[in-house]
Amino acid sequence: MLDPIVDFFSRVFQAIGRGIGWVVGIILWPFMAASRWYARRGWLIKGPIGIVLLVLFALYANFFYQTQRWAGFDPDYVQAYDLTTRNVSAGEQITAGGAGDTTRTCGRSAIADVTADLIDFNVNENSWISSMLLYKMGFFGIRWDNTPFLDNQASFQRGVNQAIRRTSIELVDSLGRIRGTSQIDGDLQKARENMQFSEDAWYFGINPFGPKTPTPSFYRTAIGSLRVFNDRLERCQAVFDARADNLIQFIDRIANDIGSTSAILRERSENYDLGWFDTRADDRFWFAYGQLYGYYGILHAAGADFEDVIAQRSIKPLWDTTEDQLRSALRIQPFIISNGNEAGWIMPTHLATMGFYVLRVRSNLVELRSVLDR
Incomplete structure (x- = not known):
């Protein structure tokens, strides 16, 4: 039967x-x-072709290695800074020198230090994937971002870079100057200009046609500018204006930035719920993850730089809660990203899960801003 x-x-x-x-x-x-x-074919033809194939094999082997090697990746990286015991706001005078001498010292900016270290993590500890030649060439002409392969680290790095770019702008526009009418700090301006450079420049380009300076070189220059600024700040020769209104504006800009990412996650989750077969879901997920990874360190640093404001406004518990929620989001590290239907029961919905954490962090930032603005 x-x-x-x-x-x-x-x-x-x-x-x-x-x-x-x-x-x-x-x-x-x-x-x-x-x-x-x-x-x-004869060896006259086989030889050159064989050499070209060996070179391609070596290039692709290195490309595969670099995209799978996440050197220095640590969701708990903020602990190494030990900022909870610092108790000195950025720019606050620590020691006074004698009359007319330059031996006085001020508090360094943890935001500038962490931002410089995040850039170093992206382009020195790891290869900057987005500007690698084989990444730009794609998979048989298809952009790697449109495939489920070898693009997770590139998306993660761009997410971290988004947090860095936002922070470099705020350092120039408000944090590194007194009020809005004072002179812009030259080193911070150089850092911002270099961080705004295209993320995918290689040694040669078509538009415009000709040789170029690759992206990592610009970003490495930004590291030096940030550290020079901090060295000057430590000698009390630069400004970090750790006022409450500057902190309010900084938090507001970060909230808006991750709010935009939340909208991207929602749009992909609602309109392309193909589960494990959504080839762009991993890009969205790892970009959001990288952005939160970057902001986790930057907000932890802001808690030290604005130590006096946070203590005066009694928002330390709320600030710690925001950091804890950022760290909770970084626990989500699925092996394969699935963009399943939110009502489904077979395929997970990692984008919706990440979107939930992004919105939760943003909600806490909005609450922080509201308390500070009272």
Whole structure:
């Protein structure tokens, strides 16, 4: 009685197997044809082609290694700064020198230090993936961002970079100057200009055509500018205006920034719920993850730089809660990103989960701003 059913499913699976074999055959056919052509050539042709293939193999092996190597990645990286025991606001005078000398010292900016370290993490501890030649070439002409392969670190780095760019702007416009009419700090301005450079520049470009300075070089210059500013600040030769209204504005800009990311996650989650087959879900997820990773350190640093404001306004518990929620978001590290339907029961919905944490962090930032603004 069961034989017809068994036969039916056998035929179905055989048909599926033949279909898979047919697809694999189509994919492999150009390579098989090329290998047969290569085998019939003489060494005068085989030699140069073989060298080119070996070079390509080495380049792709290095590219694979660099995209899978996340050196220095640590969701608890803020603990290494030990800022909870500092008790000195950025720019606050610590020691006074004698009359007319330059031996007095002031508090460094933890925000500038963390921002410089995040750039160093992106371009020195790791390779900057977005401007690598093979990343720009894509997968047989298809952008790596449109595939489920080898693009997670690039998206993560761009997310961290988004937090860095936002912070570099705020350092120039408000934090590193007194009021809005004072002179802009030259080192902070250089850092901002370099961080706004294109994220995917290689040594040569088409638009405009000609040689270029690659992206990592600009970002490395920004590291130096931030550290020079902090060294000057430590010698009381620069300004960090740790006022409450500056902190309010900084929090407001961060809240708006991650609010935009929340909208991107929501749009992808609602309109492209293809589960594990959504090839852009991983880009959105790791960009948001990288952004929160960057802001986790930057907000932790802001808590030290604005230590007096936070103590005077009695918002330390709320500030700690915001940091805890940022750290909670960084616990989500799925092996494969799935953009399943929120009402589904088979495929997970990692984008909606990340969106929930992003909104929760943003809600706490809005509450922080509201308390500070009273």
